Amino acid sequence: MRTKRLSAILGNEMDDIECDPWVTGIETDSRKVSPGNLFICIRGYTVDGHEFAEDAVSKGASAIISEYPLELDVPNIVVADTKRTAGIVASSFYDHPSHRMRIYGVTGTNGKTTTATLTYDLFRLSGRPVGIVSTIGARYKDQTLETPNTTPEAVVLHRLLAEMADAGVTDCVVEVSSHAMMEGRVEGVHFHAAAFTNLTHDHLDYHRSMDEYARAKARLFEQVEQTNGDAIILNAEDEASTIMASFAPTRRRVMYSTHTNVPADIQVIWLDDTVRVKVNAxxxxxxxxxxxxxxxxxxxxxxxxxxxxxxxxxxxxxNVPGLTLPKGRLERLDTEDAEIYIDYAHTPDGLEKCLSTLQADDCELVVVLSAAGDRDSTKRAEMGRVASRYADRLIVTVHDVRSENPTQIIDGLLEGIDADTPHVTFENRLDALKHAALQGLDGKRVVVVGKGHDHIERVGKQSIPFNESDILLDELKKLKGQEPAV
Known part of the structure; x- marks a missing residue:
């Protein structure tokens, strides 16, 4: 694409006809710039891309998009919001991939990854060439790619969608977080349909209130409306569905529920080993x-x-009988030595759903409870209360402490824990997992919550490999044959 055409797409006109270089790719990270690339200056949480514009030019960038004029030797297109512009530019550069296949968005507090994965697998088992972009990565055909966020930044997302469309993918499921909507990561995406799971307490470190959080989610349905999508799929049992629907007033609504007394277009009733699916008649x-x-x-x-x-x-x-849950969602550790589960539950609602499923009269339930550092601290006490309600004993620890003091995180969880609930605390998660393995070997049912599929621990500015499944399995091997501790 020529820079002049790119500028026209954004509503700018370049007067210098002779200065019209080719754009051969798009980058928002100056370290990845190659000759001919367009560099878009994005303001991030810790760095501002405008500070790296000269570095991008030195590496061969053919043009720069910024939010204010820069003194550079290449064309500089100035826009009001580079984050949202990135999606518009990427969609055009990659030949509008979301118009070349059907895109299904999934948002909500809990259940996004599971819903997205089940949708992907229903298509896959039906023989459709399908793709997915979610918390646990991107997949299509025989390709599996890691993604840094639940929803990748706009340039990466459109690039992925283009690769899928070029490979013949006809349907793609995209997990969409509230952060993604606010940061413009799905800008330029045409959504065929979108589903809402639920709205519960989370991310109030980022959103100032639950109302603001709900409206951030609702912007996905507004995008379905604006891009003339087919339908919105809403939870008839969640009051926030009314807000979601209000942002897509002319789209077809498909309501779903899990109880016979809640009217809906789709009802799925849980019967332990089976489900009863009712659709219309x-x-x-x-x-x-x-x-x-x-x-x-x-x-x-x-x-x-x-x-x-x-x-x-x-x-x-x-195809429902062929479905399985994604990694880190009520995932049982692959061993006969102990009954240990790993789950991503990191909100009060998600934790309650997880623990109510695993609670049993004939087995003591041990919960490894944790919270992340530098994240929503207002939910910690409630998570402690929930865990205390279901667990026979608790192992209280931390994950992804970042820059926060581990003691402060643990204190927040302890605030909600009943004094009568037996518990131990570990400021080091590795020590907590070792203790959990010991409990599992002693015949207790153990569940480790908080990280699920995530194999990275974030300490300070470091990202340290941390595979909980491997850690637990290795510890069980070390303990096997020893006398279990009382």
């Missing part, structure tokens, strides 16, 4: 492989999304 009971009655809602949302394609509902439901 059709009712089918099918077996399921995964745990958790709360996952009936995630399945219902996934069925709602896939139903907006041309696939027949009966064939969609026929």
């Amino acid at each position: 059709m009712t089918i009971e099918v077996p399921v492989q995964f745990m958790g009655a709360f996952n009936a809602a995630n399945l219902a949302a996934a069925i709602g999304l896939v139903s907006t394609s041309e696939l027949m509902l009966r064939s969609i439901i026929a």
